[in-house]
Amino acid sequence: MHDHRKLGRELELFDTDPLIGAGLPYWLPAGASVRHALEEYLRELERRAGYQHVYSPVLGKRELYEISGHWSHYRDGMYPPMDLGGEQVVLRPSLCPHHALLYRSRGRSYRELPLRLAELGGQYRTELSGVLGGLTRVRAMQLNDAHIFCTPDQAAAEARAALAMIRQAYAALGIEPARYRLSLPGPASPGSPGSPGNKYVGDPRIWDQAAAMLAGILDDSGLAWEAGEGEAAFYGPKIDVQVADAAEREATLSTVQVDFYQPAQFGLHYTGADGGRHRPVMVHRSVVGSMERAVAHLIERHGGAFPDWLAPEQLVVLPVADAQGQAAAEVARQATGLGLRARLAGPDSGTLNRRIRSARLVPYQAVIGEREAAAGQVAVRLRDGRRLPPLSADAALAGIAAHVAVHRTGLWDAAA
Numbered sequence: 259m260h261d262h263r264k265l266g267r268e269l270e271l272f273d274t275d276p277l278i279g280a281g282l283p284y285w286l287p288a289g290a291s292v293r294h295a296l297e298e299y300l301r302e303l304e305r306r307a308g309y310q311h312v313y314s315p316v317l318g319k320r321e322l323y324e325i326s327g328h329w330s331h332y333r334d335g336m337y338p339p340m341d342l343g344g345e346q347v348v349l350r351p352s353l354c355p356h357h358a359l360l361y362r363s364r365g366r367s368y369r370e371l372p373l374r375l376a377e378l379g380g381q382y383r384t385e386l387s388g389v390l391g392g393l394t395r396v397r398a399m400q401l402n403d404a405h406i407f408c409t410p411d412q413a414a415a416e417a418r419a420a421l422a423m424i425r426q427a428y429a430a431l432g433i434e435p436a437r438y439r440l441s442l443p444g445p446a447s448p449g450s451p452g453s454p455g456n457k458y459v460g461d462p463r464i465w466d467q468a469a470a471m472l473a474g475i476l477d478d479s480g481l482a483w484e485a486g487e488g489e490a491a492f493y494g495p496k497i498d499v500q501v502a503d504a505a506e507r508e509a510t511l512s513t514v515q516v517d518f519y520q521p522a523q524f525g526l527h528y529t530g531a532d533g534g535r536h537r538p539v540m541v542h543r544s545v546v547g548s549m550e551r552a553v554a555h556l557i558e559r560h561g562g563a564f565p566d567w568l569a570p571e572q573l574v575v576l577p578v579a580d581a582q583g584q585a586a587a588e589v590a591r592q593a594t595g596l597g598l599r600a601r602l603a604g605p606d607s608g609t610l611n612r613r614i615r616s617a618r619l620v621p622y623q624a625v626i627g628e629r630e631a632a633a634g635q636v637a638v639r640l641r642d643g644r645r646l647p648p649l650s651a652d653a654a655l656a657g658i659a660a661h662v663a664v665h666r667t668g669l670w671d672a673a674a
């Protein structure tokens with residue numbers, strides 16, 4: 259695998275500036291294209307699975323995080339509060355408390371559940387400056403997050419569906435998990451829930467129940483998994499999907515968590531079929547984690563040769579000589595009109611071989627010589643070296659656009 263920091267610079271995907279600060283990368287146009295394609299894919303995946311998208315502010319009063327438990331359990335990872343007109347406001351370390359308040363914004367009936375609220379939102383954590391670098395250790399990140407508010411009976415099905423969605427996204431992105439981990443609290447006091455001085459909150463029986471539910475889901479899915487003691491969130495156990503980086507270091511990319519604690523902290527309830535007040539369960543889940551970590555992993559995994567639907571440039575149009583410049587410009591324009599990220603590279607940027615080499619990471623190259631120009635055709639070369647027989651430009655572009663739309667890792671091949 260490749261180091262994403264090195265490739266990120268070479269391919270002009272992202273960078274940092276000391277004047278902005280350590281751990282605060284910015285995204286250059288090529289990197290922003292990849293991220294944008296990923297964000298669009300995720301929103302569509304979620305929308306089709308019945309999620310509703312929301313926006314919430316990246317700031318909140320300190321009191322909000324005192325209620326959620328972040329202030330007492332997670333304060334070391336939070337930015338210091340800002341004094342604002344006698345109030346203390348902090349940058350949020352997670353989106354959960356905001357979403358709990360959105361749920362609470364009016365009365366809820368059991369008929370509305372499960373209520374799936376999703377947001378691609380900013381969260382902020384103070385990593386030590388010594389460990390900052392690239393897109394994996396950052397102080398500001400955009401999280402692909404969602405909270406499912408449901409009845410206790412619905413929680414297992416929702417967690418199962420979230421795990422299935424993670425696996426579907428990994429197939430589209432070409433990501434291979436290093437392992438699945440069931441993250442549990444520490445094995446003995448004072449680490450265990452309910453014991454004095456522990457860092458895990460709530461009733462130990464509820465923890466056992468939630469852990470058993472997640473273990474059952476992992477077993478049913480047929481995946482190999484292992485338990486990770488001391489890896490749970492402070493409010494509940496979770497399924498962590500681990501990936502490895504270029505240096506074989508493991509990190510959590512995706513999570514599914516079952517939480518009985520924050521609904522109680524925020525006094526969440528719904529009116530049941532019996533007319534009584536009941537406490538919902540919160541399922542926290544992230545399909546690919548933060549955009550920063552997800553794109554870092556994709557860079558390393560694919561070495562910059564992204565699946566066609568993610569590639570910063572999907573098609574480069576190469577006229578052999580100046581005489582085909584106009585035909586090539588027309589094909590590039592047509593491709594852009596179909597929604598493809600296409601670029602024209604004419605003879606002014608070098609010999610044909612040189613232009614082909616410099617576009618080696620672009621999934622499709624449409625070469626137009628004298629014969630192709632006369633016939634309204636293109637000779638398509640695939641990134642992996644395959645060459646397709648000459649095709650009408652219309653057919654080639656339609657085939658590529660249709661392949662891009664279905665989010666596969668392989669390349670389109672007219673013969674397949």
Ligand SMILES: [Zn+2]
Nearest residue numbers: 353354405542
């Ligand atoms: Zn959450």
